[in-house]
Amino acid sequence: MTDALNAPDEPQKPRKAALSSHDADALASAIRHGSLGDFTAQSGFAACLMALLDARGWRGTQRELSEALPHFASDLSLASLRNVLATLGFRTVERPVKSGESLDPRVMPCLFIDGAGNPCVLTRDDEGRVNSFSGDEKAWRTHSGILEDGLAILIVEFDEDADPSRPDIKWTRSILRRLRPRIWRLLGMTFLLNLLALVGPLFIMAVYDQVIASGSSRILLPLGIGLILAALIDLGTRALRGKAIAYIAGRLEFLISRSVFRQILSLPITRTESAPLSGQISRIREFDNMREMFVGTLVSVLLELPFIVLFMLVIGMLAGWVVLIPLIMLALFAVLGIFILPDLKRSIAKSSALRSKQYRFLVEFVTNLRTIREAGAAEKWVERYREMSAANSLAQFRNGQISFLLQTLAQTIMVMAGGATIIAGVLRVLDGTMTAGGLIAVMALVWRVLSPIQNLFLTITRAEQIKMSVAHLDQLMKMKGEQTRKHSGGILRQWSGAIDFTRVSFRYQANTDPVLLGVNFQIQPGEMIAIMGPNGSGKSSILRLIAGLYDSQAGQVSIDGLDVRQIDPQELRQQIAYVPQQCHIFHGTVAQNLRFSNPVASDADLEEACRKAGLWDDILRMPDGLETRFGDQTVWQLNAGFRQRLSLARGYLRDASIVLLDEPAQALDTAGDIA
Numbered sequence: 213m214t215d216a217l218n219a220p221d222e223p224q225k226p227r228k229a230a231l232s233s234h235d236a237d238a239l240a241s242a243i244r245h246g247s248l249g250d251f252t253a254q255s256g257f258a259a260c261l262m263a264l265l266d267a268r269g270w271r272g273t274q275r276e277l278s279e280a281l282p283h284f285a286s287d288l289s290l291a292s293l294r295n296v297l298a299t300l301g302f303r304t305v306e307r308p309v310k311s312g313e314s315l316d317p318r319v320m321p322c323l324f325i326d327g328a329g330n331p332c333v334l335t336r337d338d339e340g341r342v343n344s345f346s347g348d349e350k351a352w353r354t355h356s357g358i359l360e361d362g363l364a365i366l367i368v369e370f371d372e373d374a375d376p377s378r379p380d381i382k383w384t385r386s387i388l389r390r391l392r393p394r395i396w397r398l399l400g401m402t403f404l405l406n407l408l409a410l411v412g413p414l415f416i417m418a419v420y421d422q423v424i425a426s427g428s429s430r431i432l433l434p435l436g437i438g439l440i441l442a443a444l445i446d447l448g449t450r451a452l453r454g455k456a457i458a459y460i461a462g463r464l465e466f467l468i469s470r471s472v473f474r475q476i477l478s479l480p481i482t483r484t485e486s487a488p489l490s491g492q493i494s495r496i497r498e499f500d501n502m503r504e505m506f507v508g509t510l511v512s513v514l515l516e517l518p519f520i521v522l523f524m525l526v527i528g529m530l531a532g533w534v535v536l537i538p539l540i541m542l543a544l545f546a547v548l549g550i551f552i553l554p555d556l557k558r559s560i561a562k563s564s565a566l567r568s569k570q571y572r573f574l575v576e577f578v579t580n581l582r583t584i585r586e587a588g589a590a591e592k593w594v595e596r597y598r599e600m601s602a603a604n605s606l607a608q609f610r611n612g613q614i615s616f617l618l619q620t621l622a623q624t625i626m627v628m629a630g631g632a633t634i635i636a637g638v639l640r641v642l643d644g645t646m647t648a649g650g651l652i653a654v655m656a657l658v659w660r661v662l663s664p665i666q667n668l669f670l671t672i673t674r675a676e677q678i679k680m681s682v683a684h685l686d687q688l689m690k691m692k693g694e695q696t697r698k699h700s701g702g703i704l705r706q707w708s709g710a711i712d713f714t715r716v717s718f719r720y721q722a723n724t725d726p727v728l729l730g731v732n733f734q735i736q737p738g739e740m741i742a743i744m745g746p747n748g749s750g751k752s753s754i755l756r757l758i759a760g761l762y763d764s765q766a767g768q769v770s771i772d773g774l775d776v777r778q779i780d781p782q783e784l785r786q787q788i789a790y791v792p793q794q795c796h797i798f799h800g801t802v803a804q805n806l807r808f809s810n811p812v813a814s815d816a817d818l819e820e821a822c823r824k825a826g827l828w829d830d831i832l833r834m835p836d837g838l839e840t841r842f843g844d845q846t847v848w849q850l851n852a853g854f855r856q857r858l859s860l861a862r863g864y865l866r867d868a869s870i871v872l873l874d875e876p877a878q879a880l881d882t883a884g885d886i887a
Contacts (some may be wrong), residue, residue, distance in 0.1 A: 217844070220743070233325065233800075247439035255289075255293070255347070256289050256330060256331045256346075256347025256348045257288040257289060257290055257293045257331050257347060258347075258351045258694075259295075259347045259348075260289040260293070260323055260331045260332065260345065260347040261293050261296060261297075263333045263345040263347075264297075264321060264323060264333050265277075265300075265512065265601065267333060267335045267345075268321055268367065269782045270300065272300065273367050274811075275786060275810075275811055276813040277300070278812050279299075279811060280284060280296045280299040280300050281529045282296070283322075290325065290331070293323075293448055294365065303368050304365050304366065304367055304368075304612060305364055305365070305368055306321075306363060306364070306368045307363070308362075308363055308364075308622050309324070309360075309361065309362050309363045309364050310361060310465050311360045312358060312359075313358075314357045314359060315334065315357075315360055315364060317336045319341070319364075319366050320334050320342075321336075322365060322367060322570075323361045323364070323365035323652075324344075324362055324365070325365070325842060326360055326361070326362040328350055330346070330347065331347040331348075332345055332347060332400065333345040333347075334355065340357040341354060342354070342356070342357040342750075344416060349660050351855060358537055359534050361833070369742055371424045376792055377821075381389075382685050383471075383685065383689035383690070384685055384686055384849065386533070387464070388470075389575055391460055391464070394456060394460055394613070397456060398453060398456055398457065398515060400519070401452060401453045401456070402451055402453065402515040402519065403519060404445075405449055405453070405789070406516070406519040406522055406523075408442050409443060409446075409660060410657075411438070411439060411442040412439070413441075413652070413653035413654075413657055415435055415438070415439050416649060416653055416656070417530075417647070417649035417650055417652065417653040418431075418435055418649065419432070419435065419464055419587070419649065420649030420652060421646065421647045421648070421649035421650070423435075423768070455496070460836075465820075467633065467834055468685070470804070471689065472496060472685070472688065475622075475689055475693060476688075478693030478694055479691060479693050479694075480693070480763070481719070481756075481761045481762065482762060483691070493554070493717060495632070495836060509667055509670070509671050510671045510674060510678070512667070513605075513664050513668045516663075517664050517665075517668070520542075520661050520664060523660050523661045524538065524539070524661060525655050526657055527654055527658065527661070530646070530650050530654055530657075531636075531637065531640060531646055531650065531651075532640070532645065532646075532652045533636075534633060534636045534640065534646075534654060537629060537632045537658070538629060538661045538662060539637060541626075541628065541629040541662055541843070542661075542662075544625050545622070545625060545665050545669070548621055548622075548669075548864075549627075549669075549672075550722055552614065552617070552618060553672070553676075555614060556611075556615075556618075556672065556673065557676055557857050558616045559607065559610050559611050560676045561613055561680065562610075562613060563604070563607035563608055563610070563611050564680060566600070566603050567604055567607075568598075570600045570601065570604050573596070573597065574597075577593060581684050583809050584592070594820045599622070604700075611673060614673075615673050618669045618670075618672060619667075619669065620672055622665075622666045622669040622683075623666070624709050625662070625666075626659075626662055628665055629662055630655065630659070633658050637651035637654055637655070644864075670713060692739050695783045706869075707772055707869045707870065708737040708869060709735075709738070709771075709772070709869035709870045710734075710735065710736060710737050710770075710771065711722065711734070711735040711758060711769075711770070711771055711773050711870070712733075712735075712768075712769070712770040712773070712829060713731050713733050713734075713757075713767070713768075713769055714731055714732060714767050714768045714769075715730050715731070715733070715766065715767040715768075716728055716730070716732075716757065716766070716767035716769055717730060717765055717766040718753055718757060718762060718765055719765060719766060720748070726765075727748075727750040727753050728750045728753060728757075728764075730767070731750075731754070731767070737869070752793060753873055753876050755790065757769050757776075758771070758788070758870070758872060759784070759790050759872060760776045760777075760779065760781045760785060771784070780792060786866075787868055787869065787870065787871060788868055788870045788871075789809075789863040789864075789865075789866040789868040789871040789872065789873075790863070790872045791860055791862070791863040791872065791873045791874060792859070792861050792874050793854040793874045793875050793878070795856055795858055795859035797842055797850065797855060797858065798842070799842060800841065800842060801838065801839050801840060801841050801842070802834070802837070802838050802839070802840050802842070802858075803815070803818060803839060805842065805858065806818050806821065806822070806838075806858070806861055806862060807865075808862060809862035809863065809866050810862075810865040810866050813839065813865050817865060818838060818865070821861040821862075821864035821865045822861045824860075824861070825857045825858070825861040827854070827857040827858060827860075827861050830854055850876075856876070856878060
C-alpha cells in the first residue's frame, strides 16, 4: 500500500484503449452526461464511474464500456464499480484515510468514500487545485484536499507477472498466490492458537506439580487468571480466523466461477458444441467443490498440520523418549495411507464418473420430458434411471466402506497411542524422571499431535474429490481459447465487406466427411448473395466460417483481404450482423434482449429496428412494451414468428457492412416476409 501512496516520479496510468474516430464523440458525450444505452448513473457510485473514467482520460469504445457494466448497472455498488474498472484494465487498491490527512497528488484521480458511505472522485488540475465530484450531487466543486475519515480507492497498474493465464503457472496455484497475504495471516493466527493450546496442558501440570504437591493455593489464582486470559484470546482469535476463512472461501468461489464462465465462453465453439449440455453443466457444478477447500473441517486440518512439530518438541522436552510413541503412530498412519489410499482413489473416481453420468441423464430427462411423455417411453426411462441409481448407490456404498475402515483404523491408532503413552509415562514417573502433572500434560499433547492426522483421515474422501476437481479445473483453464485482446489496442477497422473463399475445406470432426471441400467464391462490397442447397449442404457452416465461429481445415477465408484467423474474434463479430437459424431469448426485458446485439442502442434505435422487422406492433400489445420481462416459462410461450422477427431486429440494430442471414424467412407469415 505504501508503494501506491508514495508515487514514483512518473504518475501511473492505465492502459488506454484507442478509440475509433466515429465512436469518440459519442463515447465522450456518454461519459460526460453519465448515460450509455439503457445505463443511467442513478447511484452515487454509478455517477462516480463515469466521472472517474473521464478524469483518467480513458479512451475505449462504447461497446467496451457497456459490456463491462453489470446486468443492473444503474445502481452500482463499490464492489461492482471496482469489477467494472478491472474489466476495463484498471486495478484498484484500498487505502484507509484518517481525518486531516491528504493524498499524494500523483495518485489522483482516485475514488474516496467518506465515513457516511458517500462516494466522490478526487482530481488535481494543472494549477495544483484539488477538485471533487460528488456522486450523490453529480456536480464538481473545489476541494480543500484535507480528507475526513474514510476509504480511498487508488488506481494502479496491472502486474503482468501475476497474470493467471500464463502457461508456465498452474491456474489454481496462481489464484491461491493472489490470496497469499491472507493465507499467511491465517497461518499466523493458527500459530497463535497452537501456542495458546499449550496453556491448558501446562496449567494442569502446574496445578498437579505446584499447587497440589505443595498443598498451597497461593499461585492458583494467578494461574487461573492466566488461563482465563488465554481462553479469551483464543476465542477472539478463532472468531477472526473464522471470518478470514469465510472471506477466502467466498473470494475463491467468485474467482473460480467467473474464470470458468469466461474460459468456457472463450473456447472455440467446436469444443463446446461437441460436448453434451448436461456434461458441461455437470463439470461446472463439480468446480463448486473448490469452495470447500476453505470451508469445514478440511481447512482446519490443513492449517493445523504444520504445527504438529511444535507439540512434538514440547513433548520431547517434558517426557524425553516418550516422544517416540506419537512418532511411531504417525508412521502407522502413513503406512495405512499407502495401502488404502490407492483403492480409495479408484473408488472415488468411479463414483464421481457414475454420479456425473446420472446427473447428465437427469438433465436430458428434464429437457426432453414432453417428448418422452408423447412417445410413451416413461417406463423405459424409469428403468434406465433405476439401473444408474443402483450403480451409483453401490459405488457410494463402496466409498463408505473404505472411509469407515479408515476411520476405524485411525481410532484404533489413537487408542493405542493413548495406552502406550500412559504406560511409558507411568514408567517415567516411577523412576522419578517425570512428574504426574507432566504425564497428564503429555497425554493432552499427544492427542493434539494425532488429532489433525485422524481428522485428515476422516475427511480424506472429500479431500480426494477436491483434488480431482483441482486437476480438472487446471486442465480446463489450460485449454487454448480464442485469442482476444482484453482491451482495445488500436483504432477499430472500418470494413468494406469484401469476402473471399479460397479453396476452403471444413469438417466438424476428424472422422467425418467434409461438409465443404475446396470452396471458392468472392463477394464484393454491396453485393447480396443467396446460398441455396438442401439441408446439411453446408450453408450455415459458410456463414459461421465468415463470422469466425469455425476454423477451416484447409484454404483461407478473407475479409477485405485479411485472413479471418488474423482478426480479433470479438472485433470481427461485432462488425458483422449475424441472424442465426434459431433465435435464443434470454431472461430479461424485450429491450435487454434487443440490446444483446448492440448494447449502446437507444430506445429510438430499438423502435426503428423493430419497425423494420415488423415487430413493433407486437411489442406495443405487450403489457409493458419494451420493458416486458421474459421469464423461464414465458419464453416458450412465444410463437416462432415473434422469435424470428426479434432475431431480425437484432440484426438491424447493428450497423454493419456484413450481414449474414441464415434462413431469415422461416416461421414468418406474408407480412413478415415483406418486412
